[in-house]
Amino acid sequence: MDAEELLLEYQSGNRDFSAILLCEANLSRVNLSQANFTEAVLSVTNFSGANLTGVNLTRAKLNVSKLSGAILQGANLNEAVLNVANLIRADLSQANLVDASLIRAELMRAELSEAVVNGANLTEADLREATLRHADLQQTNLSGANLSEACLILSNLERSNLTRADLTRADLRGVNLRNAELRQAELNGADLRGANLSGANLRWANLSGANLSGANLEATQLSGASLRGANLSGASLLNCSAIHADLTQANLIDCDWTDANLRSSALTGTKLYGVSRFSLIADEITCDWIDLSPNGDGSKIQRFSSQQAHQFFNVESPTVQIRINAPLDPDTHCILASIYRQIIQHYPFIKSPPSIDIGSRRTLLSFRIDEEQLFMTAYVVILPFADVAKTRECILESLRMLTLENSSQMGVRLSNQVIQFGIDIIKKISRLEDHLLSEKLQEEIDGNHPFFNHPTQTILSNLVGEYLAIHSHPEFGRKFSHIP
Secondary structure (H helix, E strand, C coil): CCHHHHHHHHHCCCCECCCCECCCCECCCCECCCCECCCCECCCCECCCCECCCCECCCCECCCCECCCCECCCCECCCCECCCCECCCCECCCCECCCCECCCCECCCCECCCCECCCCECCCCECCCCECCCCECCCCECCCCECCCCECCCCECCCCECCCCECCCCECCCCECCCCECCCCECCCCECCCCECCCCECCCCECCCCECCCCECCCCECCCCECCCCECCCCECCCCECCCCECCCCECCCCECCCCECCCCECCCCECCCCCCECCECCCCECCEEECCCCCCCCCEEECCHHHHHHHHCECCCEEEEEECCCCCHHHHHHHHHHHHHHHHHCCCCCCCCEEEECCCCEEEEEECCHHHHHHHHHHHCCCCCCHHHHHHHHHHHHHHHHHHHHCCCCHHHHHHHHHHHHHHHHHHHHCCCCCCCHHHHHHHHHCCHHHHCCEEEEEECCCCCEEEEEECCCCCCCCCCCC
16 A cells, blocks of 8 residues: 555545555655554654544554654554654654654654653653653653753653653653662753652762752662752752762752761752751761851851861761660550650640650650750650659759850850850740649659659760760669659
8 A cells, every 4th residue: 555545545434554564655744633553564654744643553663754743642652663753843742652662763842741651662762842741651761862951840750761861951840750760860950849759760860950949859879979059958868878979069958868878978068057967977078168048148157177077967866865764664655645745735845755765674765856955855854753853953053064164165255155055044944834734644643653753864965976964863773773
């Protein structure tokens, strides 16, 4: 069958052209909508500007075919072969391309919005400035593909292969790249706001100047990646690996990088306002200075020597520990939970309940808090225990002694500031109210639960892991302690 015969058949109402052989034919600008070309061989055929709306090209062969400007809206191209085909400016919106082969196909400025491209092979395809809004590209092979300045808003690229792909200045807002392969990908200036990159492999990728604000990068591999000047504000970097990563002048304001591995990374000039420094691996980092200003405007710069940088990024969470000389039983556990629930509601600076470690002879309560709240937290959380009065007395005395000791080693002006700081904390503590436990709960503590009468020990630890024993009951540690 030649092109003329096919058109005559179509005009007479025939739509079934499955398995036909029609190579190198000229069918430009023709209307063949809804035709069935299942398993047809149409290689090197010219379909430029043709209306192919809703056509069935399942398993059809269209190698090196010309489909520039063709309308393939809603077409079925599942398992079709379009290697090196010209699809420049083609309309493939809502088309099905599941397991199709488009190796080195030309798709510049093509429309693929809401297309289903699962499992397709687009190795080294040219998709510059293409539109793929809401497209389903799960497990698609886009290795070496050119997607520079393409629009992929809210598209699904989960588990796709984008190794060495070029996504320069691509619009990837809200895209799903979960567990995707992006090794050595070029994402310079890409917009990834709100994108899901959890579990993705971005080793040695270039994300310089990329916008990753609010993105999910949990457990992402970023080792060797360049994030120079990238915007990661509000992003989640939990458990990510960024060994040897370049974060120079990156914006990390309000990001969460708990348990991130930053070993040997470059952090000079990063914006770190509102970023926790706890639970990081930050050995051998390079960091001359950071920006701690709320707006990242350079109004608050902190400079470091190499040793100071190591100390700044390798800190431990300040902790208040209460050790009780008795194991915690289930009933008392419920009472303790009720007590600390009321305490947290009354004192907002205590943001979470304690972690609890129960041994055969002792119970350990650990409160992780901001360093500036250490003494105030210790003053409040001892409330349920019989040791409360003595412990509080020791807290105030320790605070006075530390204030005087630190101020004596400084100049007059700084000494006065330290003394005033200590006085301010003591004043804040003295204003704390603890008449917050319900009468019923207080009766249970006093009468039915001897756990709260056992000897206690209160220990504080600061950012650098230094410990201060505030109070230890004389009978703490004895196997059989006297209970009043």
